[in-house]
Structure formats: structure tokens, C-alpha cells
Amino acid sequence: MSGPAPEIALLGVRILPECVPPSEQAALVADLRAVARAAPFVQPVTPGGRRMRVRMTSAGRFGWVTDTRGYRYEPQHPAGTPWPPIPPRLLRLWAEVTGLAREPDCCLVNYYDASARMGLHQDRDEADFGWPVVSLSLGDDALFRVGGTRRSDPTRSVWLRSGDVAVLAGAARLAFHGIDRLRPGSSSLLPQGGRINVTLRVAG
Ligand code: SIN
Ligand code: FE2
Numbered sequence: 285m286s287g288p289a290p291e292i293a294l295l296g297v298r299i300l301p302e303c304v305p306p307s308e309q310a311a312l313v314a315d316l317r318a319v320a321r322a323a324p325f326v327q328p329v330t331p332g333g334r335r336m337r338v339r340m341t342s343a344g345r346f347g348w349v350t351d352t353r354g355y356r357y358e359p360q361h362p363a364g365t366p367w368p369p370i371p372p373r374l375l376r377l378w379a380e381v382t383g384l385a386r387e388p389d390c391c392l393v394n395y396y397d398a399s400a401r402m403g404l405h406q407d408r409d410e411a412d413f414g415w416p417v418v419s420l421s422l423g424d425d426a427l428f429r430v431g432g433t434r435r436s437d438p439t440r441s442v443w444l445r446s447g448d449v450a451v452l453a454g455a456a457r458l459a460f461h462g463i464d465r466l467r468p469g470s471s472s473l474l475p476q477g478g479r480i481n482v483t484l485r486v487a488g
Pocket of ligand 2: 405461
């Protein structure tokens with residue numbers, strides 16, 4: 285019997301390989317399909333007016349949005365409808381990983397197609413950086429780059445695989461991070477291919 289792979293730390297970011305087993309991954313994908321039916325994916329623009337490569341939606345009290353007015357949390361989808369509730373399975377994952385009684389109030393769902401990437405950035409639109417950010421990968425492998433709290437700090441990279449969880453907390457809460465590229469076809473979890481990343485946060 286081999287248990288889950290051991291936890292690793294990448295410049296202070298905790299990586300929990302194989303944190304979510306394959307059967308649970310499939311159930312999570314079904315949960316996220318229901319989220320996307322209630323709150324369809326959008327391909328937003330950055331404050332600078334550039335169309336993002338990644339498609340996004342959210343669940344929870346707040347959703348993370350971007351447009352030419354800036355990056356922020358909003359209580360409604362851009363279409364004017366409330367965000368659906370965070371799937372209970374994801375709330376359980378947050379509780380297991382963080383040990384916190386407080387629940388996240390935002391679940392950002394990012395969809396990457398084969399050529400999507402995400403530039404190096406900090407997660408800094410939340411009211412209190414004392415709360416962790418928990419990030420789950422589903423689908424194709426993705427090359428995750430982590431740096432320090434300054435953009436110019438040296439970076440290290442690791443391939444995140446389906447079921448892996450990354451935790452940005454403590455000194456690494458404001459670490460720069462991004463996705464350089466996917467390994468298309470590396471997972472069969474999503475019939476259409478690509479990758480879903482879910483981040484759970486306390487935004488408000
Ligand atoms: C993000 O930083 O919002 C996404 C990170 C990832 O896709 O793993
Ligand atoms: Fe991020």
C-alpha cells in the first residue's frame with residue numbers, strides 16, 4: 285500500500301500531492317459543472333484592457349472579477365445574478381487542509397485550455413491576508429511558478445497534477461505565483477481536456 289505522496293514546500297508554499305483521490309476529483313468536476321450552469325464562465329479583461337486567457341467563474345458570497353474598472357470581489361456575477369453556493373465537498377477540503385473553523389466566502393474557478401497561462405501575480409484583493417488561500421488542480425498538469433513577495437525575487441517551478449493542492453499561507457501568503465503552461469492530454473479527467481483550478485479564499 286502506498287499512501288498519498290509526501291507534502292513538499294516550494295519557497296514556503298505547501299504542496300500536497302494527490303490530496304484528492306480520483307473518485308473525489310470526478311465528483312468535484314460534477315459539482316463545478318453545476319456551478320458553471322448557475323454562473324457561466326466568462327473570459328474577463330484585465331484593468332489594462334487585455335483579454336485574459338483563462339475563463340473564470342465563482343461560487344460563494346463573493347466572486348473575484350476583473351474588468352477595466354479593476355480587480356475586485358463582487359457579490360454578483362457580471363450578468364447580475366448571485367453566485368451559487370460553494371459546493372460542500374470543497375468546504376470539507378478547505379476544513380481538512382487548513383484545520384480552520386471559518387469557511388471560505390469565495391471559490392474562484394479558473395478554466396485553462398491547452399494554450400492558456402496565467403502571469404505571475406499576488407493574491408491581494410482580500411481584506412485580511414491572515415487567512416490562507418487553498419488551490420486545487422483538476423485535469424491536465426500545469427507548470428506552477430512560485431516566487432517571493434517581490435516580483436523580482438527568484439522563482440521555482442513545479443508541475444501540479446490533478447488532485448494536487450497548494451496552500452499559500454503565513455510568510456508565503458503574498459508570494460508571487462502563476463501558471464507558465466499546461467501539459468495538454470496529461471489527464472483524462474476532463475473530457476474536453478484542459479485544466480480547472482479552484483481557489484478557496486476568505487475575501488470579505
Ligand atoms: C491563480 O493564481 O488564481 C491560479 C493558480 C493556478 O491556476 O494554479
Ligand atoms: Fe493567484
